[in-house]
Amino acid sequence: MSDREQPAAHLDLDDLDRKLIAALQIDGRTPFSTLATDLGVSASSVRYRVQRLQDSGLFQIVGIANPLNIGFDRLALIGIRCEPGTGPQVCEALVELAETSYVVLTSGGFDVMVEVVCRDIDHYTDLMFNTLQRVPGVVSTESFFVLQAHKLAYGWGVGNIA
Structure with a gap:
């Protein structure tokens, strides 16, 4: 972490x-x-x-920008399959990458899901082949490019201010 x-x-x-x-x-x-x-x-x-x-670490105040509107050309979600038992260690390694904005351990078809933000296709290609796929424990990846971001919100279930 x-x-x-x-x-x-x-x-x-x-x-x-x-x-x-x-x-x-x-x-x-x-x-x-x-x-x-x-x-x-x-x-x-x-x-x-x-x-x-x-x-307490329960709350932080941050500015949120739509990366596609501020000069980053590649926003992608990446599903990662890991060697058995290595998911938590893969997450720890991916959290340290500047390009990752969201890293979660999951159940289902992928062990880990990651959101990455890259400047362009060359940056994305370098990240995938020279960094992400070389993380110990990573077996395979599947990318989902974001074409348009319709909602970037981070307000969850605490109720209304009224």
Whole structure:
């Protein structure tokens, strides 16, 4: 696991935590004072709660760009089959690659699914043949090129801010 993705500590989320997460998933730049007013709590409570969520590894605030709109020509999902028992180690190796934005251990037809973002076809080809397929444990890969990204969203099930 990389330094940027620490395992989340278990926190019991209450209604305020869920509302803060929901609001910040909509706009991560919302001022704490605005959140405090909207939620009927003090700004110091908001600041403390958000810091606690971030420190636990449960929550982070990031900017999300559509790579196809900022000069990256190749976005692909890659299904990977691994030697038996090597899936977790393959994931650990793939997390370290700058081109990976999503790495998950899965069940079904693939052991690992990866999202990669590359500048162009040459960059993608180099990544596939000189890096990804040489990771110990990788047996085979199957690529799915993204032609258009219709939704890039990261707001999951914490409820509405209302």
